Amino acid sequence: MIRSKIAGIGMYVPENVVTNKDLMKVMDTSDEWIQERTGIKERRFATRYKDTTTTMGVEAAKIAIERAGITARDIDFIVFATLSPDYFFPGCGVLLQRMLQMREIGALDIRNQCSGFLYGLSVGDQFIRTGMYKNILLVASETHSYALDFSTRGRNVSVIFGDGAGAVVLQPSQDENRGILSTHLHSDGSEAELLSMMNPGFHAGRFAENKKPPMPEKPYGGLFITEELVQKEDLYPYMDGPAVFRKAVIKMPEVIMEALSQNGLKTSDIKILIPHQANLRISQYVQRKMNLSDEQVFNNIQKFGNTTAASVPIAFCEAWELGKFKEGDLICLAAFGSGFTWASALLKW
Numbered sequence: 384m385i386r387s388k389i390a391g392i393g394m395y396v397p398e399n400v401v402t403n404k405d406l407m408k409v410m411d412t413s414d415e416w417i418q419e420r421t422g423i424k425e426r427r428f429a430t431r432y433k434d435t436t437t438t439m440g441v442e443a444a445k446i447a448i449e450r451a452g453i454t455a456r457d458i459d460f461i462v463f464a465t466l467s468p469d470y471f472f473p474g475c476g477v478l479l480q481r482m483l484q485m486r487e488i489g490a491l492d493i494r495n496q497c498s499g500f501l502y503g504l505s506v507g508d509q510f511i512r513t514g515m516y517k518n519i520l521l522v523a524s525e526t527h528s529y530a531l532d533f534s535t536r537g538r539n540v541s542v543i544f545g546d547g548a549g550a551v552v553l554q555p556s557q558d559e560n561r562g563i564l565s566t567h568l569h570s571d572g573s574e575a576e577l578l579s580m581m582n583p584g585f586h587a588g589r590f591a592e593n594k595k596p597p598m599p600e601k602p603y604g605g606l607f608i609t610e611e612l613v614q615k616e617d618l619y620p621y622m623d624g625p626a627v628f629r630k631a632v633i634k635m636p637e638v639i640m641e642a643l644s645q646n647g648l649k650t651s652d653i654k655i656l657i658p659h660q661a662n663l664r665i666s667q668y669v670q671r672k673m674n675l676s677d678e679q680v681f682n683n684i685q686k687f688g689n690t691t692a693a694s695v696p697i698a699f700c701e702a703w704e705l706g707k708f709k710e711g712d713l714i715c716l717a718a719f720g721s722g723f724t725w726a727s728a729l730l731k732w
Contacts, residue, residue: 386562387511389730390453390518390554393446394700395439396427396547396687401528406542411535417542422663426545426688428528435469437478439548440524443696444483451552453518455483458552460516461490462507464499464523464692466580466721467530468492479522496578497659497720498568499523499692500549504716504728505566507553517555523692524548530580532619540622543662545688549696560711563730567641569634570724578627578721580620631661631719632668638727639673639717646729653679654708659718660684660694669717681707691720708732 402425403414417423429439440463448455463476470478474492495502500523507519527544531537556562635658643649650673658666663684670680681702690697695716708714712732719725 384559385512385514385555385557386564387508387553388556388558388562389551389732391447391449391451391552392550392696392700392703393443393448393450394547394549394697395442395446396545396697397429397434397439399428399430400425401428401545403542406533406538409533410538410541412538412542420662420664421543422667422682422685423543423688424685426686427547429526429546431529434526434546436465436467436524436526436548437469437475437482439526439546440465440475440479440522440550441482443524443548443550444479444520444522447550447552448520451518451554453552455485457518458483458485458520459488460507460510460519461485461488462493462503462519462521463490464493464495464503464521465525466494466496466499466691467526475522475524495692495720495724495726496722497661497689497691497694498718498722498724498726500695501566501716501718501726501728502568502724504551504553504563505568505726508563508566511553511555514555519553520550521553521696522548522550523696525691525693527691530619537619539624540620543689545690547687547690547693547697549693549700551696551699561731563728564646565642566726566728567638567645568724568726569638570722572722574626574630575722576621577623578621578723627723628662628665630723631665631725632672634723634725635665635669635717635719636672638725639669639715642715642727642729648713648729650675652713653715654712655702656680656715656717657695657698657702658682658716659720660687660698661689661720665719694718703732
């Protein structure tokens with residue numbers, strides 16, 4: 384049986400380190416307040432006119448490709464996950480293909496926010512298993528800092544997010560002790576607006592009834608940034624933090640147990656769980672609920688913040704570089720985020 388294996392992994396984070404004390408200079412907050420609620424001490428911000436979602440993805444991809452022992456010309460399919468593309472269209476996949484001077488291969492862009500890497504991993508896994516492709520480049524990259532509200536009004540969201548990218552190369556393997564065992568994808572759009580960035584967009588007030596945040600009484604006019612949008616400062620992400628927390632601490636353990644149950648395994652079999660780095664308090668809650676030891680859970684949100692789709696591969700890469708797992712170890716990846724969407728993957732390294 385053919386399985387997908389991760390042949391190479393890489394990450395890139397911008398050079399700008401932004402501490403909680405740096406944010407205190409532009410908003411009414413404190414290091415203690417941020418750490419208590421999120422666990423974050425610092426994050427990385429992109430350098431304007433230098434870093435973009437694509438360029439950071441390219442840097443992570445170069446490392447993953449080199450570690451896989453191949454070249455960019457060997458890649459036969461691209462999957463690019465992001466909520467912060469360089470352009471409204473086209474997607475970042477073709478921009479990365481151009482920058483790496485790849486062949487005329489397919490490029491798929493996906494928009495599953497915090498679950499984006501795991502959704503992309505599942506897509507790539509299916510292509511490998513069917514034999515359609517042999518070297519798939521999966522990239523997840525985010526540039527949040529260019530579109531956040533760095534004021535006291537926006538602090539509940541802006542203190543959480545950071546920029547960065549992660550990438551893996553997927554290849555076929557017939558080794559029973561290596562590769563992706565299963566992936567599990569879910570969504571529930573009934574409360575989609577509770578974690579969203581709706582403007583600018585094409586909605587024109589269509590989903591106004593009983594949704595948060597409140598939709599405008601008068602449509603803004605589709606995709607275009609209007610004077611009313613600017614005056615109301617309605618151009619920033621919205622998050623109902625407590626609602627997201629309540630949903631995440633239910634769905635993440637569920638989807639982890641789904642993966643273990645399907646493969647006849649239990650929590651004690653997990654060498655390391657790498658959760659989406661949304662909030663350290665969420666990860667700690669999941670850890671306690673599943674009775675996992677500190678050694679079984681890897682978190683790096685403390686120094687990188689929430690990098691959305693990129694958080695799982697960044698944490699995955701760093702854990703590997705730190706020697707947190709070895710060949711044959713069982714690794715579980717899990718994520719929950721906007722949509723709501725959530726997902727898990729179980730694999731042997």
